[in-house]
Structure formats: C-alpha cells, structure tokens
Amino acid sequence: MIAALAARLAWRQLLSNRARLVSAIAGVTFACVLVFMQLGFRAALFESASNLPRALQGELFLINPLTLVMFRPEPVARVRASQVLADPDVALSVPIYLAQTKFRNPDTGRQRTIQLIGFDPEAGAVSFQGLDSLTHALKRIDTIAFDRRSRPEFGPIAARLEQSGPFEVEVGGRAMLIVGAVSLGTSFGADGNAVMTETNFRRIVKERQPSKTDLVAIRLKPGVDAQAVKQRLSAILPPDVTVLTGAELIAWERSYWENGTPIGFIFGFGSLMGLIVGMVIVYQILFSDIATHLKEYATLKAIGYSNHYLRLVVMAAALLLALFGFIPGFLGSTALYSVVAKATLLPLGMEAARALSVFGMIFAMCAIAGLLAMRKLGEANPADMF
Amino acid sequence: MPPPITLSGVSYTYEKGDRPVLREVDLTIAEGEIVLLTGPSGSGKTTLLTLVGALRAMQSGACTVLGQQLMGATESQRVALRRRIGFIFQQHNLLGFLTARQNVAMALELDPASSEATRLARAGEMLEAVGLADKTESLPGQLSGGQRQRVAVARALAARPGLVLADEPTAALDRQSGQDVVRLLTDLARQRGVPILLVTHDPRILDIADRIVAMEDGKVI
C-alpha cells in the first residue's frame, strides 16, 4: 500500500517533466536493445557454430582428440571406422571427410572459401534437409549438392537450380556439377557448405590420403545403451581417437567458440557496456530529479514522511523507467532480430529465456542507479526548511 | 491534559557556531493558545521552532511536544511526531507536479488506514475552507503567491494536527495577502482549538495573538 503510493508519487514526478522522462526511457531502451543484440548475436553464433554436428545422425562419433574445431580437423585413421564394427552393438560406421577449399562464384568469378563435407549419403549418418532426394544424383562422378543457406556471395545458386536445373561450377579448381540443394546453414568457420560423396570429395581434395578421414559417425543397433558402447569402444581403441556422444560432439564444437576464442567475452563485454551506459543515464536522470526537487523532498520529510518512504519513491522511479524502457526495447529488438537474421542468415530470434534475463539485467541496472541516486536524498534536510 | 508544548532549560549550539544560539529557554503553550514569537534577526526564533517541530535533534534541556519528550528521542519518534504537527514555511514548498488537491492529500497519505476517496474529499474540504474551492485542480505554478500559501495552510491543517508551527509564513507575500493568510490560519485554528506557534516580524498581525513572546540573543524575555 505504502509502496503503491510511493510508486504513484514517483510516476507523477516522472510525468511532470516529459522531456526528461523521454530521454530516460530512451536511455533504458537503448541499453536494452544493445544487450539484446549482443546476447542474440552470441547465442546465434554459438548455435550456428554447431550446425554441422547437429545435422549428424550418429549416436557416437570418433574424432581425433587434437581436433579443436571441425573446420580445422586433425585426421582420424580410416581403419578405426572398421574397428568399431567389431562391437556387436554397432550397426554401421560412416567416415566423414571435411575440408575447406575455394568456390568460384559463377556470376562474378570471385573465389570464396567453402566447407566440403564428404560421406556416403546412403548410409544414413547425415540428415541435411533435401539430401534424401539427391543420393542417387550424387553418386555420379564430379557432382555436389550446394547448401542453399550459404552466404549470398557464392552466387544465386539455389535460384538458378530451380530455374534451369543442374549446372557446373568451379570447386577447388575442378569443374563440378551442382545437382541440387540441401539446407544446413553457415557458421563462424564456414560461409557456405557443399556436400558430396567420399569419392567426389577426394577428386577435389587430391592431396588427401585415402587412409585418413576426419570424423566417424557410428550408428548403434536399436535400443542399445550408447554410454555402455562408448565405454567399451574407449577401452579398446587406441588413444589417437576420442569417442563422443552426439551431445558431446556439439558441446565440443561450441566450447571451442565459447572458450577458445574471445567471441564470448566480446559479446559479454558489449552487454556490460550497454548496461553501464544505461545505468549512468538512469542515474543522471534520477539524480537531477532529486536535486531539482530537494526542497520538496525536505518538505515531505518535515511533514512526517520517513527517509524510507522517499527511498521507495526513488526506487519506484528507477523501476518504472526499467519497465517503460524495456517494453520498447523488447519490441525493437524483436524487429531488429528478424532484420538482422535476414541480412546475416544467422539463426537470430527472440527467446523467452533471454527476454527474461535481459529484463532482470535492466531491472538490476535501474535498481543500482536508484540506489546510487538515493544518497542524494540525505541532502534534503527538513531543518533547513524554516 | 498536559500543555501541547513545554520547554524548560533548552539550550542549543550549532556545530559550526562558537556560542549558544538558545540559552536556557523556558516556554509553555497552552491548549488552543495562539502565540507569536518575535525578536531581532539572529535571536534564535527559527532554531527554537525547528527543535519544537522535531526537525532537529535536541542537545540539552527538556522539551515535551504533544506528549513526546524530544530530549533523546529517536529519529522514528521524531518522524512520528512530525506527522501530528502542521508546518507552514516561508516558502509554500508545494510539490510542483501535483495539483492543489493532491498536495493537500499528501499530508493525509501518511495515514495508512485512510482511503483515496476520503483523502481527496478531505483535501477538497480544506481547500474550500481556505477559499480555494475553484482551484482544487490547479498546479501550484498556476496560482498566485497568496493562493499557494493558502494551499500550504490547507495542507498543514488537513491531517487535524495537534499543533501548528509557522515561520514567517507571510515573508514571501505582499502585506495584504500576507495578513489574509495569517488571519485565515488563525481563524481556522481557533475554530478547531489547535494551538499555534508563529514567528513573525509583521507588527500589524500582533493583534491576532493570545500572547506575544519576545526573544533576544537566545533568551525569552
């Protein structure tokens, strides 16, 4: 009840100076949008970083323990893929080849680095959207499927496929026929992807030794405990491979980008900057509000309002600013997300959990500003009123 | 009933000052009594009023206001006592962003039991009593100095205080409207039997008082 009256007084005071109120709300909104964008980019980049491992179907995977990140894999001996078949619970194992090479934009002639992913498309170890209908066409020599969610700098490949069917492009200095498009998505490591069979992969990447692969996807028999198989395989395989579950592979890839690069820090730092700027703005507004109303505050103290009540008023003003700054910040960020997602092809979108945590941060930002501004209340001395 | 104000042997020295501003002041104000406090500038009138109004902590002596001993009283005891006193300052000190009615209602919001409707109704009655029935929804900035000070009178009396303290309430007004405000205040207080301690330099309102107390150099004479 007392808090409600204090909040009403705070609201009336905020309303009394529209220009100041608008600039305070704009400050909070600005901080809000900044934090939303930073956190959104961070989540989207980490999410897209694991596009490839998320599309892989295996229950278990073999990678070289020295591999930090998939776009720069350390080789795995191909024979390991055969060795795991000795376990009675393993149904099949599929070597996956990864390499990056140049792709020439058929329109502009400019070259750009593309991620090649080679594997047996019939084995069922990989499930890129659109792949199933292409397995037959990909078996032909010198064919690839192009990732339609690659960056536009590779050229309007998907559009041209739809218009006039398969056509030739230059990949790694070799003419390859694009027979169709799949859907995978870009990541930090790859601006675009091309999918092909093992044989065609080696026709592009000629220096690759046939005995080395980059990743092995293992499918288990139905109803088998993956953890138990993982332990058995880890025990028998030499230490040049690590056995990971699908979730562990995704985490492995993400952890490189989160911990092995300054990306996480940069976005965290950006968010913090936004919050600090917002806090300074809110503090300035609250402080000057108190400073200009010092006499009124002193009068309120003189007629029997406690310090506690006046602190409630300041805190209520801070939290009202948080609320009224957050709403446009939230709406603006949601709109910005879709604009930026279109431009960057990153999986950027508003999420309830993020909205809640940003609200919490903005709330805390304003509360701290309120606590700092409150100290000014001490200067309102009722004894000076007479 | 004990008298609303009794002071005995009250002395006060400001932290920064070298000599006492109040020296062994004794003063009693009776129920419903209107007392004017006069004296030359610097004689300690305002200091005395801030002590009686519990706006300042006591240093020595005894001072009982509305039954509350102020010597050694805690901050929250003093805040509670201030709620039972109506204050009128030199400046009106109304909240600029509140209407006249809302300003008067601020004195009533301290009572958690009251409802919004009764507070606003009571504020309206008080404004009517000070002759501002048609200005209830005006902001202080839209009122004349005399009207603002009348809103301050309404605010001071709205919560049915046991005592009114006023320090030169006419200082910011021209002579005529100043006298009007003081007469209004004393009339309303007399009707309600509320004692007033009022500091003034204005010789033309001396006749409204039941008693005039003169101070000089920190002493009541």
Ligand SMILES: Nc1ncnc2c1ncn2[C@@H]1O[C@H](COP(=O)(O)OP(=O)(O)OP(=O)(O)O)[C@@H](O)[C@H]1O
């Ligand atoms: N905050 C303060 N700190 C130090 N000295 C003060 C303070 N306030 C007042 N004084 C001094 O105390 C003395 C009494 O001041 P006070 O304001 O009580 O006088 P007054 O009778 O109200 O005078 P006036 O008629 O001019 O208002 C003065 O000498 C003044 O300089």
Ligand SMILES: [Mg+2]
């Ligand atoms: Mg004075």
